[in-house]
Amino acid sequence: MAQVIQTPQQQQYLCKLLGYNYTIVYKAGKDNQAADALSRIDASTLVPSSFHLAVSNPIFNIxxxxxxxxxxxxxxxxxxxxxxxxxxxxxxxxxxxxxxxxxxxxxxxxxxxxxxxxxxxxxxxxxxxxxxxxxxxxxxxxxxxxxxxxxxxxxxxxx
Incomplete structure (x- = not known):
C-alpha cells in the first residue's frame, strides 16, 4: 500500500479490509456510469415540483x-x-x-x-x-x- 493513512476513519476501514485480496481501480467519469448517473441527468427535463428537500440542521419550534x-x-x-x-x-x-x-x-x-x-x-x-x-x-x-x-x-x- 503506497497511500498514507491519515484519518482515524481511514484507519478503521483499513483494519476491516486487510483480510481481503482486492485491487482498487480508478474509472474515468464516462466509464463509471453507476457512480456517475446522477451527475448526467438533463436538468432541463426536471420538473420543479419533483424536487425534494432534506434538512440536515435542526429547526427549533420554540x-x-x-x-x-x-x-x-x-x-x-x-x-x-x-x-x-x-x-x-x-x-x-x-x-x-x-x-x-x-x-x-x-x-x-x-x-x-x-x-x-x-x-x-x-x-x-x-x-x-x-x-x-x-x-x-x-x-x-x-x-x-x-x-x-x-x-x-x-x-x-x-x-
Missing part, C-alpha cells in the same frame, strides 16, 4: 418561547437595555427583539429552553444520539451560552 423569554427574563432585559445604551459587549446584537451572541441565540442562564434544545439535538430519533462533539457542534451553530459543554456532560454523559 421561537415564541424565546421571544417571551427575551421580554420577561431580567437577565435578558438588562442585556437589551445595555445594547440600547451602547455599553454591552460588541458580541451582542438584537434582531426582532431576540438577543444574539455572535449571530447565535442567547438564552438566559436559568432558561429551561437550554434543556429543550439539548434534548432536541441529542436524544430525539432524528438526532440519533450523535455523541458529545457532534451534538455540541450542531447546537452551537444556533445557540450560545456559557459552559454549554458542562451542561451537556451533566445531563447526558452521567445518565
Amino acid at each position: 421561537s415564541s418561547d424565546i421571544q417571551w423569554e427575551n421580554t420577561t427574563n431580567p437577565e435578558l432585559i438588562a442585556l437589551h437595555e445595555q445594547l440600547r445604551q451602547g455599553i454591552a459587549a460588541p458580541e451582542f446584537t438584537t434582531l426582532n427583539g431576540l438577543l444574539f451572541h455572535k449571530n447565535r441565540l442567547f438564552p438566559s442562564s436559568d432558561s429551561p429552553l437550554r434543556n429543550i434544545v439539548l434534548h432536541e439535538c441529542h436524544s430525539t430519533p432524528q438526532a440519533g444520539h450523535p455523541g458529545i462533539l457532534r451534538t455540541i457542534k450542531k447546537l452551537s451553530g444556533s445557540f450560545y451560552w456559557l459552559k454549554m459543554w458542562m451542561m451537556f456532560i451533566n445531563l447526558f454523559a452521567t445518565a
Whole structure:
C-alpha cells in the first residue's frame, strides 16, 4: 500500500479490509456510469415540483418561547437595555427583539429552553444520539451560552 493513512476513519476501514485480496481501480467519469448517473441527468427535463428537500440542521419550534423569554427574563432585559445604551459587549446584537451572541441565540442562564434544545439535538430519533462533539457542534451553530459543554456532560454523559 503506497497511500498514507491519515484519518482515524481511514484507519478503521483499513483494519476491516486487510483480510481481503482486492485491487482498487480508478474509472474515468464516462466509464463509471453507476457512480456517475446522477451527475448526467438533463436538468432541463426536471420538473420543479419533483424536487425534494432534506434538512440536515435542526429547526427549533420554540421561537415564541424565546421571544417571551427575551421580554420577561431580567437577565435578558438588562442585556437589551445595555445594547440600547451602547455599553454591552460588541458580541451582542438584537434582531426582532431576540438577543444574539455572535449571530447565535442567547438564552438566559436559568432558561429551561437550554434543556429543550439539548434534548432536541441529542436524544430525539432524528438526532440519533450523535455523541458529545457532534451534538455540541450542531447546537452551537444556533445557540450560545456559557459552559454549554458542562451542561451537556451533566445531563447526558452521567445518565
